Amino acid sequence: MAESMTANKVQEGKINRCRTMDLIRTRPGVSRIEAAEALGLNRSTLTHIVNDLLASGFVAEEQLPSASGRGGRRPIGLKLTPFYLLGIEWQSRFIRITLCTLSGEAVYHKQVDTVSYGRSEFIRVVKEHIEILEKKFGCRICGAGIGLPGRINPHRGIVIESRPLEISSLPLAEELYEALGIPVLIENDANCFAWGEIEERKEFGGNLLCMLLEFHSSPESRNWDQEVGMGIVSRGSVYHGSNYAAGELPAAGGSADGRSLVLRNLKDRSSEEALEYCRTLFSSLEPVISVLDPEILILGGDFSFHRALFEPALKELLSRPWTFSGKGVWEVARGAASFFAKTIFTLPGFNDDALYRGGWEEVLHHKEER
């Protein structure tokens, strides 16, 4: 996969085409003028670029409901022609699948509970869904973003280590590409959450801290375990650290005094227990939050699923701005789709050996060819 790509300088000259596509994707219905202002380009530059994109078929015009204000020519809205992709959360006990547009709208949700940890079952389930969904929605799916627990190298598509899924040192993206027949990007689950929030919360400047509380079934004990993963957003992009281990706590949720933090079976827990749990957790997290100085703390996963349980504790303990994630339990799956979209619509600087560094052109053309 990922053909030769000429040389080093992928397509420096097409940066503004790429930025335009990304803008149209994230703000469907923008006019040429608005786009020009947003991108800092001349009106005529946008006319040229949009003409190219219209001709290539990736962009379409749409009638806008009404004129903007007082007089003047009615602007013409721009939107992507409909492309769909999968956003998937892969945990040891379940798979959550969403079908999304490139703009991030989810048109389909499905959770599948699984019994084995194997990749074969995962592949089978996803393959089935691709077939069903392409029929049901009459579309070609152009790719999939997959969020999974553990240390993931999303640029090369390698799982460095995932204990819940019992995988280590595996070029998973390539394997899935061959098995599924569509481009695949993989990323850590908490980071997927973070990618989703980047797209969701444009009102913020680009420094977020996304905390994901997730149940895992640990292979050794065959028992429920909890893990807190953090997605760090720095300057509008997810921070991976030097070993793709950023956001991981020293001992999973372990406190300094060795007391276990596991809070089994969240249903039927008292708010006192939740408070105690959160107190221990956030006492070791306080310096982290302080040092990272995020604009806002976003809590997802089981934090937001059991929000009634956690809310009083969090209100008491957190001094900085914070909020629950807004997408129910689908943050990771939908975030994985956001990650996929964001990646192919952002030219990856000089990141030579990344997957799909040809950007959206490579991926969307691929869709048509298969």
Add this chain to the structure above:
Amino acid sequence: MAESMTANKVQEGKINRCRTMDLIRTRPGVSRIEAAEALGLNRSTLTHIVNDLLASGFVAEEQLPSASGRGGRRPIGLKLTPFYLLGIEWQSRFIRITLCTLSGEAVYHKQVDTVSYGRSEFIRVVKEHIEILEKKFGCRICGAGIGLPGRINPHRGIVIESRPLEISSLPLAEELYEALGIPVLIENDANCFAWGEIEERKEFGGNLLCMLLEFHSSPESRNWDQEVGMGIVSRGSVYHGSNYAAGELPAAGGSADGRSLVLRNLKDRSSEEALEYCRTLFSSLEPVISVLDPEILILGGDFSFHRALFEPALKELLSRPWTFSGKGVWEVARGAASFFAKTIFTLPGFNDDALYRGGWEEVLHHKEER
């Protein structure tokens, strides 16, 4: 200062001129071909760009000692024409001044101990030095980078809050520009340290954690205090957080149990005391380091000044790669110079209201005009 600058899109087209200048700065003696490879440009593009730069007088050629290997035309080295700038560390009790080239070599060091906390004394001292140094070295100083403790907004040149220097909410860079007559950039001291390490350690990929231990004289108690500041390097650039408070610990050096961490008068301390101090410090820092996943931890300030005292403790406590800073006590001052150089040789994306967003052309021309 900082003239109109036409509009939004400063000079998108001159990115590669800028990148070329930065490369010549950081790798004096590069040939055109090497530069072309490093920047991902065509050979002829570099010929064009270098011709411009030669004509404008900012770059000069130099004879290289010998040919590279087996045959072929001897490459011509490129270097910047000599420009000097000041790198300054401003603490409550002393000022450290260095004179550096734009490539980061320091040609002069001087520490001045001060009695008052006031800006007037600082200005007087620096002004004197500018005069003396320009005579002594027969050069024009083209700017100054200044590192100081507290929360600093380097983009706008504002001190948000500096308790050691008793300053808050002050546009310091502008004030100093008018007082000193040269372009001034200010930045947090730990962050200056980090900027210096970015330039120094090119062997690393861009995720460092720089820890600076510094004495301060706190105005209230008129007593010695210590503070640990962290400079976070993410993807090759210093991370500032959302309120320019990144790298600050909750209560300055305070541990969870409220025990004071202050270790007065580092001379005549035992290694047991140092171990105890470090143990408390790093127990709250462990999650921070783990979550940031840096390639290496770099310890500076009084850590490296009293390295004999701290080394055994650090060897015992730190499991990740770490090292002492290599520049003695001059990390902050020289790092401030690196910060200045790095800033003017890097076109600041779309950071509209930053100082000197005209880049090196604005600053270096300014030097000639005054």
Add this chain to the structure above:
DNA sequence: CTTTGTTTGTTGATTGTTTCAACAAACAAT
């Protein structure tokens, strides 16, 4: 219904950057 003013979008000429391909220069080894 016409006029005026406003905003959106287009057009063609122009500028500037980058590349390509061919060539010249400089050097080592045979």
Add this chain to the structure above:
DNA sequence: ATTGTTTGTTGAAACAATCAACAAACAAAG
């Protein structure tokens, strides 16, 4: 002297972005 190799240059061509003038589309006032 010849050959091969590497560095650097040149002019034509491709391309992207801008500017200024213009056309299109619309609202509101007369």
